[in-house]
Amino acid sequence: MLSQLWVAVALAVSANALFDKNLAYRSPFIGYEDFSVNTRALEKRHIEHVKRQSLPEIPDTEAAASFDDEHYPTFYGGDFSNSAWVRNDGLNFTHAVASGDPFDDSVLLWTRAVPLESGSNVPDVSIPVCVSFKIFDNPKLSGKPIDSGEAFTSFDVDFTVKVEAEHLKADTHYWYQFADCTNPNTTSPIGATRTISSPDTPANQVNGGKPLTLAVFSCSQFQNGWFNAYGIAAHNTSADIFVHLGDYIYESLGNGAKIGRKVEGRELATVFDYRQRLGQYRTDPGLIDAHLAGPWITVWVCDDHEVADQSWKAGTANSNDTTIGCNFSASGACFTDRKLAGVRAYHEWMPIRQVDVNDKLRIWRNFQIGKLLDLTMLDTRQYDRDITDLYFNTGKSITPSINFAHLHELSSCQSNRSLMGPQQEAWFYSQLSQSKERGAIWRVVGQQIVFTQLDEEGAFDVDAWDGYRANRNRVLDHIHDNQINNVLILSGDSHANWVSDLAHPNDTVNYDPVTGDGSFAVEFAGTAVSSGSAFGNGISPANANKISDVLVAAPLNRDLQWSEASFRGFFTLTLDTEKANATYWAMSNTSFANLDGFPSAQFIVQKDANKLQRPVAGGVVRAGVLKSSVNATNTTSATP
Structure with a gap:
């Protein structure tokens, strides 16, 4: 007894x-x-x-x-075969593994372990699943693990498992695997991950003295195309860290009939809905491979579609917390309910750390990667963002396209409007200044929406920074007035590629778009993994270039140096002590799973230059339009 x-x-x-x-x-x-x-x-x-x-x-x-x-x-001596207190009827690691938010001494590991069905019997939900993990310093998983442990999971969190591997060395590569506690022979795929350098590591010693590469993504819509960009980044680049800038999933429906990518469920509203959508997206082979290949750094509900389209701090385009808002939403749910459900499911399914639940579910955070760089991740969508373009308040269609006549310029009476909220904005300025003070070379800012001014044939996208001009000017003022060098802003959301010097908009006195003199930062904005082009879904390279010709030549687009919007893809940002190299990748075909793609353009920023190196992209790109080529013989090519 x-x-x-x-x-x-x-x-x-x-x-x-x-x-x-x-x-x-x-x-x-x-x-x-x-x-x-x-x-x-x-x-x-x-x-x-x-x-x-x-x-x-x-x-x-x-x-x-x-x-x-x-x-x-x-x-039980490691033998669970006869234990009544954990499930022992077999597990299926349904979505491989993933890792994320690397520190210099730890990293988060993730998997999903679903019990196998036992005939027609409904499993007893009071019995948890036990999953073990081990992390090693070699891909063969030989020798003694650096860290190991066990954890329970259950239907309460969709059978997801997120653990922190600790006691790791800085700037080191690791390999990890999960297993069924009751049957160690049932294992997950092996994942690769790494830690980052400690903050005081000299810049020339970060990543073992080799350049550090970030692979940068945004906007993957399941029904619109296969996620080949993730696969190419995993297999064809030397990416050390995968950075996602938003729209990891989409809340909307679509049958994907042309490519066999029908979306399950309905427009997302409940925790079940968001879990189902995340689970479906995570079956894409390219996305699986990218999560297996290395650690991810993301911002949750970082763009709008992780919850719903055109989101801000109190609603979205088709849902808010008024009685009417709850009724007209296609999801049938109010905004707060949808946000809480989306946030919970995202945290279950993504290897991301919690920052501060008491601060409006804050997720903005900073990674000090030696003295080489600070990677600052902002939330420019959900955290205290003032009202945005909700279509009905700007007269636009709920499904905007290249019809720029539907875009309306925001009035100039917006000095108090904030994109980040005062607390995050103050924190951001502090991070930039502290990064300079601690001697980091590069300041890389990961955020969601296009930063530079874009005059789209007489109109401006008020859902981007163009809708928050006073806020943008405050950012530019802080960088300029404090002489903070080597700021690189990374952007997503627009479903098109844009590369720009950054000066104050419309500055015809201090900034020269030919030489880049007067620029004090650079923006690299990337296109979508699979979501439709901002110039029209499926638009040909030749027709997209006709639009780009107009945009790069527009007098108000002085900063804009390259525009491309036909190809789906991503870009890598490679950093060393002397330069930053952004290489844009174009997918040849997203209608089926493949690894066919090509580098479409490459841009260099020299240390302390604060502008794109001239000639921009070496004067030649394989897709899109350079500003320097508009009034000269067009040397760009629309095909690889």
């Missing part, structure tokens, strides 16, 4: 730890039981099941109160 008692009490102690080891339970609403998964309640549910299986009751004895077993799985 006493031995049975010890088993039950040992389980009570360590089941708690095993639930909490899985960070998917604890984020993004840790401490808020009304919104998050209450692991104490799960523990109680689990213990009640154990009591039903083993003891009629647990007497209140001194032995029960004093017993402590810190490592529950090995209480």
Whole structure:
């Protein structure tokens, strides 16, 4: 009788730890039981099941109160085959593995472990799944693991597992694998990951002295194309870290009939909906390979479609928290309900750390990667953003296209409008200044929307920074007035490629677009992984270039140096102590899974130059239009 008692009490102690080891339970609403998964309640549910299986009751004895077993799985000698307290009917690692948010001594590891169906019987939800993990310093997983552990998962978090691998060396590559605690022979695929350099590492020693490469993505729409950009980045580049700038999923429907990519479910509203959509997206082979290849750094609900289109701090284009807003949404849900559901599912499915749940679900954060760079990730969509273009307030169609006549310029009375909110904005300026003070060479800013002014045939996209001009001027003023060099702004959202020097908009005195003199930062804006072109879905390179010809020549687009909007793709940013190299990749065909693509353009920024090196892109690109070529013989090519 006493031995049975010890088993039950040992389980009570360590089941708690095993639930909490899985960070998917604890984020993004840790401490808020009304919104998050209450692991104490799960523990109680689990213990009640154990009591039903083993003891009629647990007497209140001194032995029960004093017993402590810190490592529950090995209480059974690692043999769970006859254990009634964890599922032992087999697991399926349905979505491979992933890693993210690397620090200099730890990294998050992720998988999904779904119990195999046992005939027609409905599984007992009170029984958790136990998953183990090990991380090694070699791809063969030989020798002693650097870190290892076990964690519970259950239907409460969609059987996702997110753990933190600790005690790692800085600037080091690692390989990891998950397994079924009850059957170690059931394993996940092996994933590769890495840590970043410690903040005080000299710039010339970061990444072992080799250039560091970021692969940068945005806007992957399942029904519109296969995610080949992710696969090419994983297989054909030397990407060290994968950076995603938003629209990792889309909330809308689409049958994808032409390419066999029908979206499951409905327009997203509930936790189930968002989980289902994330799960479907994560079946794409290119995305699987990219998550296997290295760590990701993302911003959750970072653009709008992770929740819903054209989102801001209090609503979206088709949902807000008024009675009418809840009714006219195609999802049938209010904005706050959708946001909480989307955020929860995103945290379950993505290897991302929780920052501060008490600060409006803050996710903006900074990564100090030695003295080579600071990577600052902003939230320019959800966190305290003032109202944006919701179509009905600007007269636009709910499905905007290249019809720029539908875009309306925002009035100049917007000095108090904020894209980031005052707290994040102040933090951002502080990060830029501190990065300079600590001696980092590069300041790379990951955010969602196009920063430079874009005159689109007499109109401006007020959903981008053009709708928040006073805020943009404050950013530019801080960079310029404090002489903060080597600022590179990364942008997504627009479904087109744009590369620009950055000066104050319309500056005809200090900035020279021919030489780049007067520029004090650079923007690299990338196109979509698969979402339709801003110039018209499926537009040919030749027709897209006709539009780009007009845009790069527009007098108000003085900063804009390259425009391309036909090809889907991504870009890499490679940094060393002397220069930054942005290489844009174009996908040859996204109608089926393949690795056919080509580098379409390459841009260099020399250290402390704060402008694109001339001639821009070496004077020749393989797609799109350079400003320098508009009034000269067109040397660009529309095909590879």
